[in-house]
Amino acid sequence: MNRKIIRIDEELCDGCGNCIADCSEGALQIINGKAKLVKEQFCDGFGDCIGGCPTGALTIEERDAADFDEQATKAYLFQTQGQEAVQRMEQAQTKHQPVKEPLPFFPSGGGCPGSRIQEIKTDHPEQPVTADNLPNVLPSELRQWPIQIHLVQPGAPFFRNKELVIMNTCGPLASADVHWRYLRGRSVVVGCPKLDDTSNYATKLGEILKEQTIPKVIIVRMEVPCCGGLTMIAQDAITLSGRDDLILQEDILSLDGQVKSSQIMNVSQPIYQGVRR
CATH class of the missing domain: 3.30.70.20 (Alpha-Beta Plaits)
Incomplete structure (x- = not known):
């Protein structure tokens, strides 16, 4: 059957x-x-x-x-x-x-x-914002454009002398803290390892990381398994950059936006080769 x-x-x-x-x-x-x-x-x-x-x-x-x-x-x-x-x-x-x-x-x-339906309960008011209900808005910490991995170019001036955040696309919606916690004072690129065509991601990020003034890479990903591909891409990118002085940190966000774990990764063993087509 x-x-x-x-x-x-x-x-x-x-x-x-x-x-x-x-x-x-x-x-x-x-x-x-x-x-x-x-x-x-x-x-x-x-x-x-x-x-x-x-x-x-x-x-x-x-x-x-x-x-x-x-x-x-x-x-x-x-x-x-x-x-x-x-x-x-x-x-x-x-x-x-x-x-x-x-x-x-x-x-x-x-x-x-990563596709399973869930409702996330919070203690926050759920009243939508309207023209008559405008709260004070925190200023954006984004200091560059573009941010999508497909669109950014190696050698862009905003990468110099800053830590690089490689952010999953869901993180900024899951966590209200993303701007002050991760973007302030850093450069950022955004991608989805499950839905994007990631075939050139490791190569492009490797070219970006050849910039010697970038001291550290911070992966920000969700706790769902498919998001782990972002860390794998970053490990390959560091290897392709030819640098052995970069620090790689992985932060995992829960679905309600909390930092579930944060750890320094071993970058000596690349495990991904960007083959999603």
Whole structure:
């Protein structure tokens, strides 16, 4: 019968293994350096494995395939990974149960964590701003144009003698603190590792980072897995720049705009090659 099931483009797959970790059903394995679907019956077709793929090699297609066999999958997991793996699968499956109150006007977002529908509750007033309700506005800290990675040019004067922020496109909407926390006194470029054509991002950023007066790169990304590609691109860019004196910091924002973690990264092992097409 026709059903939704994972499809792997082996030309795009770089064998990173992120999808293996994200697949709670154990349906995928790295074989000869490429992700493979080991058995159709083990794939539930919800696509939890897609979000962590940095190259876009994984998609969901609808084709003739054997039905997902939950009991056979549990038996396989128990035999190969133990009871904890079975429990992880059961927890993952609960996410895909039908919601009690359907949302007819919004897509479900599939299994990708970055597309999953969520409502973020706050204690702030929700009254929209109108001409009769104008609050005091904080001044912008942006001191350059353009900012999109496709549009900025290496050698632009606003990169000199400043730390460079590589910002995901969702961050400025998720966090009201982005301007004073990240843009003040720094240069910035903006991109989305999931939806942009990132094939030239590492190369362009590498050319920008050849500017010797840039002391540090700060990645600002969301906590969803697909946003991790931004850090991978930056690691490659630093390698392509030929510099060994740059500091790379990664800040991860939660969906409600809080800084969930901040760490200095190891830039000696590039792990991305900008192949999204």
